Amino acid sequence: MSALTAQETVYGSSDDGKYVTYRAGGKPGKRLIRQPGEPGWVESFDRIPVIDFTNIDHPDVDVRRKLAAELAEAAENVGFWYAANTPVTDELVSATFAALEKFFSMPVEQRAEASWMKTPGARGYESFADVAANEGSGTLRESFIMGDDMTDPKQYSGPIPEGTKPQNIWPSAMPEFKDALDTYYSVLLPFARSILHLFALALGLEENALDHLHNFPMAALRALHYPPQVATESAAGFLAHADFSSFTLVLQGAKYGSGLEVLNMNGHWIPAPYIPGVTFTCNVGDYLQSLSSGRFVSTVHRVVNTSGNERYSLPFFFSPDPSVTLTPVVNPKTGSDYEAEYTDDPIGKQYVRRLMYARRFHPTAKRLAELEIPEKDWKYEYITGSQMIVARCSDVFGRRTALFKILLIFILGNIMCGFAQNAIWLFTCRGLSGIGAGGIISLSMVCVADLVPVRERGKLQGYTGFTVALGSGMGPLIGAAMASKISWRWAFWITPPMLALAIPILYLALPDINTAPGKSAWNQMRQVDYLGSILLFASSILMLVPISGGGSIFPWRSAVCMILIVLGVLLLVAFLAVERFHAAIPILPPRLFHHKDVNLILLATATHGWIYYGTMFFIPLYLQEVLTVSALRAGVLLLPMVFSQGLGLGLAGKVSTATGFIVPQMQFGYALGLVSCGLLYRFDVDTSTGYIVGILLLIGFAAGCTLQTSLVTMQNTAPEDLRAVITGARNTFRSFGGSIGLAAAGPIRSSVIRTALMQISSLTEQQRSAIIALGPSAIIGDVDSNTRSLMLQAMKKGIQAIYLGFMPLMAVSLIAVLFVNVVQQGRSAEVKQTYYGVLMAALKEQIGLDEADLIVSVTANTREDWSFGGGKAQFLNGDL
Secondary structure, eight states: OOOOOOBOOOOEEETTEEEEEEEETTEEEEEEOOOTTSTTOOOOOOSOOEEEOTTTTOSOHHHHHHHHHHHHHHHHHTSEEEEESOSSOHHHHHHHHHHHHHHHHSOHHHHHTTBGGGSTTOOEEEOHHHHHHHHOTTOOOEEEEEEOOOOSTTTTOSSSOTTOSOOOOOOTTOHHHHHHHHHHHHHHHHHHHHHHHHHHHHTTSOTTTTGGGOSSOOOEEEEEEEOOOOSSGGGOSEEEEOOSSSEEEEEOOTTTOOOEEEEOTTSOEEEOOOOTTEEEEEEEOHHHHHHTTTSSOOOOEEEOOOSSSOEEEEEEEEOOOTTOBOOOSSOOOTTOOOOOSSSSSBHHHHHHHHHHHHTTTSHHHHHHHHHOOSOOOOHHHHHHHHHHHHHHHHHHHOHHHHHHHHHHHHHHHHHHHHTOOSHHHHHHHHHHHHHHHHHHHHHHHHHHHHHSOHHHHHHHHHHHHHHHHHHHHHHHHHHHHHHHHTOTTHHHHTHHHHHHHHHHHHHHHSOOOOSSTTOOHHHHHHHSOHHHHHHHHHHHHHHHHHHHHBTTTBOTTSHHHHHHHHHHHHHHHHHHHHHHHTOSSOSSOGGGGGOHHHHHHHHHHHHHHHHHHHHHHHHHHHHHHTSOOOHHHHHHHHHHHHHHHHHHHHHHHHHHHHHSBOHHHHHHHHHHHHHHHHHHTTOOTTOOHHHHHHHHHHHHHHHHHHHHHHHHHHHHHSOGGGHHHHHHHHHHHHHHHHHHHHHHHHHHHHHHHHHHHHTOTTSOHHHHHHHHHHOGGGTGGGSOHHHHHHHHHHHHHHHHHHHHHHHHHHHHHHHHHHTSOOBBOOSSSOOOOBHHHHHHHHHHHHHOOOGGGEEEOOOOOOOTTOOOTTOOEEETTEEO
């Protein structure tokens, strides 16, 4: 077949030269138009190959492999091919196109009876006006969409919300239209599955290797009608784009010609005209590109009807199951720089996002915007519910035994996460790893408190906190890099080998601190507070699930939300009763709350948890939605806060060890946190990177001064036998405060943003809903610069409302810790004196004055005997 001449139609220009603009992977893009010999010119296709599918179901697998090799060459080098000699007969083609002509020639009122606006999944008839409203005035076509009738309850499950599943709708005035499309669909679906087998062979896999990803494929048939039009940008029948599918099959019609054009790597449009004897024009979609690690290319294309006649087209989109997460089935080619686009989200979630964007004027878009996406990782709810339980169990079984068991639980959970084949499997195992993660955090802090003297605890706990902060900052970046370069599964598999190595080291280095010596394993088992553990864990989960999922997974006023909260509260009351009257070794002993300082620090910890987790969540959101930086850059910009937090942890610990005083560092941290919250409120749409980094450094340092000092103060205040309980309680209160804070902040932010968006008259209600659910990027390419600026201001106001709430919360934390007794920890013995008392004793010894005679302001050198050393006193009526 001779090469076809490339058309050099230009959509726009830039400072670097002419380029073609398009939309691929759900994002806008552009490609420079290059000529042979120019910088950047590469060898690229200039024609669409023709493949004969006569042997697609040949009984000899070697014959099928030969056909698969031919398909692989086309999919790798072009991304498009013609399909000849397929199971679709000429008679079926003629009957199908005849049905299309009759339907689109009916009066518009009869076509509108089957309007896509009447079905939750946007199936049915889409008018010229509907298409133009959703995709811009440059798109000139009308269409009809149908798919499977979903007779199997397993279809469209998981990530697609109830009430939004696709459902077919048909015009009553033309019942034969349904029969024609159903017949065509029933022939095409098995043909598509046979092509899927060829792609598996093309990747060097078994023929059925991709079948489990397409048990209930998201397949759709779209009948398109293009009126005659002039070949200009503003009259394009279908603007430049790549397909959301595994692959697409477009039915050819002899009398209609073809307006399809394919973009090669040099920015040239290659026409794909009708060829006699060819049934389909086919192409690779984004999903198959992801599954193949970029070996098969999803090529940008467009439709322009230059024939001067009306034109009909019938594309069939074949995609994986809704619950499938697009993990590549093969590795990238050696030397490839391909980066996966869809490894994080299941296909159903992509469908929901596309429906909210591309069909944002559909009624379902508003519902989806309110529901967001019905998928959540509940790991942190399991962490919150497990920390006190695991800490208390270490009092029964011993620290080392408890730590080893919780490490094994975490390892098992992560390994199983990596092997997950569906969402339920993944989230269940995430819960298991969450229990392990919560236990590891608490027990590591308990072991440090057991092993080192009181005065050294601040320093060692600071080191422990620094490692946690470092892991929290670097972990997501490393995981994201592994997911894009290798597979998301390795984000789970990377930790078990390291932890497996740590277990024998811990066994040799960690003393067997048995808090219940001499007791048999049976007696230890009998002492476990099983009833209290079940009640605490269940109440935590039942309350945190609706708190963190309300407004996104289900409406706040829904029966599910109310029932879960009520049950959680009732189980919490039952838990407290069991701890008070029944448990031999309570998980949360009531006498813990007899200590004023413990209560004050728990209050400060809970409110600070609200701020801490809110900062970690909403600052990246501010960076992405207001400053429009990428998710990766937002993660990098957060690192200064993480590292300064580690610095604050280490410095506060060293000061505690050197002076014997812990509370002043904690009070300083909360005071600095209050200042930083006020500065955080000044973030704007044009805030410089330097200012942001500076404030984040301040926030991190303030948090570092409070995190471990609060823990050590509580450990030193309460009785020694409650050390593990104190640690678990502190961590639980902090996590619980964070969960409540995030749940409360979401609706506040949405309400403020919606109010601000209502003032932007150039936005529609559907656009406002899409912005709230997906951020300004959902429609930012469809609005002018003024509207864009107003949108970013609205997003800023939503974030600022959260920051404004941080200030009174931080003030509560600061006021609470100001009433905590300031005590000194001895080096060799836990001799506790008030800070004020130590200074007064030194002053009296040095100058012979009583407390009633003076007001003290001291800056004392750190010395073992706490002598006056550089102290300074001021009389009421004169200076000393």
